[in-house]
Amino acid sequence: MSNEPLVLGIETSCDETGVGIVRGHTLLADAVASSVEEHARFGGVVPEVASRAHLEAMVPTLERACETAGIALSDVDAIAVTAGPGLAGALLVGVAAAKALAISLDKPLYGVNHLSAHVAVDQLEHGPLPDPCLALLVSGGHSSLLRVDDVTSSVTPLGATIDDAAGEAFDKVARLLGLPFPGGPHIDRVAREGNAVSIDFPRGLTARRDLERHRFDFSFSGLKTAVARWVEAREASGEPVPVADVAAAFQEAVVDVLTRKAIDAAVDQGIEDILIGGGVAANSRLRFLATERAAAKGIRVRVPRPGLCTDNGAMVAALGSEMVARGRVPSALDLPADSSMPVDRVQF
Amino acid sequence: MLLAFDTATPHVTVALHDGERVVAEYASTESMRHGEMLAPGIADVLARAGANSRDVTAVAVGVGPGPFTGLRVGLVTARTMALALGIPVYGVCSLDVLAAEAIDGGLDEFVVATDARRKEVYLATYADGLRTEGPVVVKPADAATSVTAVGYGGLLYPEAFPNTAGPEHPRAAVLAQIVVAERFELLDPEPLYLRRPDAVEAHARKKVS
Numbered sequence: 001m002s003n004e005p006l007v008l009g010i011e012t013s014c015d016e017t018g019v020g021i022v023r024g025h026t027l028l029a030d031a032v033a034s035s036v037e038e039h040a041r042f043g044g045v046v047p048e049v050a051s052r053a054h055l056e057a058m059v060p061t062l063e064r065a066c067e068t069a070g071i072a073l074s075d076v077d078a079i080a081v082t083a084g085p086g087l088a089g090a091l092l093v094g095v096a097a098a099k100a101l102a103i104s105l106d107k108p109l110y111g112v113n114h115l116s117a118h119v120a121v122d123q124l125e126h127g128p129l130p131d132p133c134l135a136l137l138v139s140g141g142h143s144s145l146l147r148v149d150d151v152t153s154s155v156t157p158l159g160a161t162i163d164d165a166a167g168e169a170f171d172k173v174a175r176l177l178g179l180p181f182p183g184g185p186h187i188d189r190v191a192r193e194g195n196a197v198s199i200d201f202p203r204g205l206t207a208r209r210d211l212e213r214h215r216f217d218f219s220f221s222g223l224k225t226a227v228a229r230w231v232e233a234r235e236a237s238g239e240p241v242p243v244a245d246v247a248a249a250f251q252e253a254v255v256d257v258l259t260r261k262a263i264d265a266a267v268d269q270g271i272e273d274i275l276i277g278g279g280v281a282a283n284s285r286l287r288f289l290a291t292e293r294a295a296a297k298g299i300r301v302r303v304p305r306p307g308l309c310t311d312n313g314a315m316v317a318a319l320g321s322e323m324v325a326r327g328r329v330p331s332a333l334d335l336p337a338d339s340s341m342p343v344d345r346v347q348f
Numbered sequence: 349m350l351l352a353f354d355t356a357t358p359h360v361t362v363a364l365h366d367g368e369r370v371v372a373e374y375a376s377t378e379s380m381r382h383g384e385m386l387a388p389g390i391a392d393v394l395a396r397a398g399a400n401s402r403d404v405t406a407v408a409v410g411v412g413p414g415p416f417t418g419l420r421v422g423l424v425t426a427r428t429m430a431l432a433l434g435i436p437v438y439g440v441c442s443l444d445v446l447a448a449e450a451i452d453g454g455l456d457e458f459v460v461a462t463d464a465r466r467k468e469v470y471l472a473t474y475a476d477g478l479r480t481e482g483p484v485v486v487k488p489a490d491a492a493t494s495v496t497a498v499g500y501g502g503l504l505y506p507e508a509f510p511n512t513a514g515p516e517h518p519r520a521a522v523l524a525q526i527v528v529a530e531r532f533e534l535l536d537p538e539p540l541y542l543r544r545p546d547a548v549e550a551h552a553r554k555k556v557s
């Protein structure tokens with residue numbers, strides 16, 4: 001156990017400054033500083049505000065992670081960092097910090113894909129990943145279905161959103177209903193008091209004509225517009241908006257499509273394990289429905305605990321640790337931050 | 349040894365100073381690639397001086413003003429190296445770096461102007477070896493002067509700055525000398541943004557229909 005490598009991971013792709021420390025599959029520290037409150041009044045993440053916050057948070061977050069893990073930076077055996085995808089200026093702060101550590105400590109550096117890191121993090125909680133597994137990653141920035149044959153080298157995109165990310169739809173509908181940003185947790189909470197079948201909102205890309213080209217893709221823009229129209233019509237008629245019912249019916253529409261497509265993809269690929277990650281994976285209805293529907297098909301579902309689903313440094317450290325364990329070649333010091341890093345490129 | 353770098357312009361400049369003199373220097377050839385060029389530049393000066401990171405006893409960094417994205421690459425690198433190596437980090441106004449080189453070249457009263465984009469310049473005024481005003485961000489027309497202008501901003505706006513001389517961009521070798529000799533005020537490694545982030549507060553929602 002103690003001879004397993006000590007890996008530090010840095011994540012700055014959006015508004016969370018994350019530093020995680022793992023030894024093998026054991027999580028030692030997961031320090032996160034969020035600038036979410038600075039973005040709340042803008043109704044969404046402002047890239048320049050996020051980048052400034054990353055610079056200010058980086059050293060304190062590194063210190064906090066080391067303190068929690070009870071290690072010195074000089075004990076670290078390898079450094080991993082999110083190289084992409086994400087906000088360009090935000091990514092750059094993390095990548096530069098990781099390089100500074102690699103140079104100072106003279107240790108290998110792994111620039112990794114944020115999406116693969118969302119998959120790898122589950123190893124910290126539920127042990128080694130089954131090969132292959134199917135990953136459903138849903139957050140404010142991504143909505144993807146991936147076939148994962150090896151989380152360090154072989155990730156194949158099966159489908160993705162063609163417009164808004166699922167988490168974005170949660171934020172926009174929350175705003176429409178007068179709920180705070182970020183919308184996910186608030187919709188989840190309010191929806192528990194509502195009737196999910198009281199309003200029939202559209203399920204994007206599930207019609208027969210869409211299934212040929214977009215069988216495993218998602219679309220949440222039409223749903224968002226449908227909710228807005230419904231709420232406006234209610235307001236125009238002078239009736240109160242049943243916030244809990246709208247939240248529940250909207251959430252059901254999102255979660256229904258996500259779970260249906262994930263299970264369809266698993267069955268199609270002959271895969272028996274589904275892993276759900278990303279901020280929206282913290283949604284209680286998604287966890288419940290996915291587990292229930294998958295069980296009916298003999299498919300297992302793994303979901304990391306909510307704190308590991310949202311963006312964090314532990315997930316990057318987890319993937320870095322796996323890179324070291326599988327003998328992957330480290331990245332070069334001129335590694336770029338790639339805001340549109342393709343899903344199937346696990347490492348730079 | 350003092351490791352010095354500046355990323356407050358489109359370029360990356362790195363130098364290593366042994367307390368007596370600059371022993372290695374690196375200048376990036378490509379512009380706006382701070383994230384890619386700085387770390388290899390640091391590795392390059394260390395290798396050419398036959399040194400390693402544990403020989404570095406202090407870090408000096410240009411704190412701008414300059415384009416934000418590049419500026420942050422320099423600052424986070426300096427702060428993180430200082431943390432990892434347990435050494436101090438010193439900030440220097442990037443315009444002072446240009447001024448020091450201009451003073452060494454014989455100038456006495458002058459302004460330093462660098463490109464702030466959006467048709468503006470970062471500007472500071474110098475006399476008798478000291479910064480007397482600035483840095484500020486201004487429109488060139490509002491800063492028009494017949495006094496000698498140092499830096500790339502002067503070259504960009506010849507109508508506002510008809511007399512130009514001296515270096516176009518800061519050099520880390522000069523930055524290192526400033527810190528060693530404490531020629532200008534040494535600052536905390538905090539960015540001189542001089543501008544607030546562009547962001548619009550969320551107002552009432554728009555109708556979709």
Ligand SMILES: [Zn+2]
Nearest residue numbers: 114139278311
């Ligand atoms: Zn994410």
